[in-house]
Amino acid sequence: MKIFRAMALLGAALSLSLVLGCGSDTGATSGTADTGTASGGDTTVATDGGGAGSGGDASGTPSDAAVADTTGGGTGADTAGENPDAGPMDMGGGMDMGGGMDTATEDTGGGMITCTDCTDTQYCDYTTGKCMEAVCKLPTTFATPQQKVATLDFADPGKGEGCDLTGDGKPDNVLYKLKSLAGTQLTDALKKGSLVLVTEAVNFDSTGKPFTLNMYAGDVDEANKDCDVIGAEANCKYTVSPNSFDKTSTDATCPALIKFKNATDSGGTLAAGGPTDIFALTIPVQGVVLDIVVQQATVQGTIVGDPWGKTDAGLICGVITQQALKDAIQKIPDSVWAGLPIGKDAALTLVNTMLKPDISTKNDGNKDGISVGLKFTTVPGQITTVK
Numbered sequence: 001m002k003i004f005r006a007m008a009l010l011g012a013a014l015s016l017s018l019v020l021g022c023g024s025d026t027g028a029t030s031g032t033a034d035t036g037t038a039s040g041g042d043t044t045v046a047t048d049g050g051g052a053g054s055g056g057d058a059s060g061t062p063s064d065a066a067v068a069d070t071t072g073g074g075t076g077a078d079t080a081g082e083n084p085d086a087g088p089m090d091m092g093g094g095m096d097m098g099g100g101m102d103t104a105t106e107d108t109g110g111g112m113i114t115c116t117d118c119t120d121t122q123y124c125d126y127t128t129g130k131c132m133e134a135v136c137k138l139p140t141t142f143a144t145p146q147q148k149v150a151t152l153d154f155a156d157p158g159k160g161e162g163c164d165l166t167g168d169g170k171p172d173n174v175l176y177k178l179k180s181l182a183g184t185q186l187t188d189a190l191k192k193g194s195l196v197l198v199t200e201a202v203n204f205d206s207t208g209k210p211f212t213l214n215m216y217a218g219d220v221d222e223a224n225k226d227c228d229v230i231g232a233e234a235n236c237k238y239t240v241s242p243n244s245f246d247k248t249s250t251d252a253t254c255p256a257l258i259k260f261k262n263a264t265d266s267g268g269t270l271a272a273g274g275p276t277d278i279f280a281l282t283i284p285v286q287g288v289v290l291d292i293v294v295q296q297a298t299v300q301g302t303i304v305g306d307p308w309g310k311t312d313a314g315l316i317c318g319v320i321t322q323q324a325l326k327d328a329i330q331k332i333p334d335s336v337w338a339g340l341p342i343g344k345d346a347a348l349t350l351v352n353t354m355l356k357p358d359i360s361t362k363n364d365g366n367k368d369g370i371s372v373g374l375k376f377t378t379v380p381g382q383i384t385t386v387k
Helices: 173-182 187-192 322-330 342-354
Strands: 044-045 068-069 102-107 112-118 124-125 130-131 146-154 197-202 211-220 237-240 258-266 269-273 279-285 287-305 310-321 369-380 383-387
Touching: 112 187, 146 187, 146 310, 173 369, 211 342, 258 287, 269 310, 287 322, 287 369, 310 322, 322 369
Parallel strands: 044 068, 112 130, 237 383
Antiparallel strands: 102 112, 112 124, 124 130, 146 197, 146 369, 197 211, 211 237, 211 258, 258 269, 269 287, 279 287, 287 310, 310 369
């Protein structure tokens, strides 16, 4: 099965390793990608399913989460072993979303197929290992309002933070246990501007009608490198990585890889996502950067100002499978582990002991998923170009 990586690189510090591989680019342009091996048996989740409501029990979703449909407007999930779409997302070890020229890799079960040095307007054809010119064009303009993530951290279920994903009336977030290892890396990266995540609201409506919320990895625009990137009044300028887009699309304009087509603003309450949506993260833990995909992703928060001045009390919730996390660890090259304070076997043991699954992603009673809760805020920002 083809596994493409659709990560929104949340930085060299503690990004979300949820939209799911390892060895990542810690800057905006280094562009070195993983070459690890992905596990088999992945299933697919449509990222633009067209409006599954936000909320809902995390159980009862599609059975796997490796390949996401980013091209068509289907509402269901693809089945394992089938891939009718031209551009499945790699949730394992391929493209770097950091903004440079990348090497993409796919595991087909019988070895690695690699594309080397695809340009910004190309994508990797994993059947041939060749870089192919995209039919769609990268966007030159962006919708407003636009926002930049200012704070991002693990939600603390002990303080009532997070989402109830199991239906017991209590917030769930097994991933919070990584907080003690990750420390302040995520916060520090946001402050330094080494982690940039921006959003645009397409056809924004504040009366409760659906609009599309796109999310992009990016960088601080060279025109304002010293801008206060977490300041509420700064309104800094940002560029967007070309790898934030599905370049296999046959649309005229390449669509965002991470998008919520069912976002709403009802009286200042933001809601988006559902059973078929995903969110991508990278998390540096003990010197290792893990890339993970969050399935069944939902976004909520409080929109302040007119039309959208900032976001307070934001939450991103969802589920990652324990196996996906283990696969991410396995993909880290032995040469990287050799220089780390913790070995691969110890890291795998850590996952088994610390991150016990609490969600059944297949709705069969078998708990294979780890609950995720991330709190965030945003401030105004300006997207200037794709770079």
